[in-house]
Amino acid sequence: MAERYLVIETYRKNGDPVRTPVWFVEHQGIIYVRTNTDTGKAKRIRRNPHVRIAPSTGRGIPKSDWIEAEAIVAGEGEAKTAFSLLKTKYGIQYRLIRFIHWLQTTKDRSVALRIRI
Numbered sequence: 001m002a003e004r005y006l007v008i009e010t011y012r013k014n015g016d017p018v019r020t021p022v023w024f025v026e027h028q029g030i031i032y033v034r035t036n037t038d039t040g041k042a043k044r045i046r047r048n049p050h051v052r053i054a055p056s057t058g059r060g061i062p063k064s065d066w067i068e069a070e071a072i073v074a075g076e077g078e079a080k081t082a083f084s085l086l087k088t089k090y091g092i093q094y095r096l097i098r099f100i101h102w103l104q105t106t107k108d109r110s111v112a113l114r115i116r117i
Contacts, residue, residue, distance in 0.1 A: 007056035010044035021060035025085040031115040032082035079112035
């Protein structure tokens with residue numbers, strides 16, 4: 001996908017959908033997203049790996065049809081690869097966001113979400 005943003009729809013315990021726009025990278029048919037281990041989307045995915053995704057605007061407005069997918073938290077080695085690919089795709093913006101995050105936190109809790117269609 002040449003798109004810049006992807007909206008991920010995850011589900012609360014009661015089944016209500018939650019849509020989140022994210023930066024992403026696609027590598028060998030797998031989509032990766034960086035997030036923190038304690039974010040709502042990571043918690044919802046651990047509970048229910050079924051998600052829907054769609055290319056979107058930065059505000060999360062879908063640009064095309066939804067695609068059914070499965071998401072899991074990637075392993076550490078796979079996450080390092082994903083983070084490197086994200087750095088390449090988003091360049092200085094990615095580095096700036098990561099630097100600000102580093103200044104604000106004492107411990108890096110980043111994980112990669114692995115999304116397979």
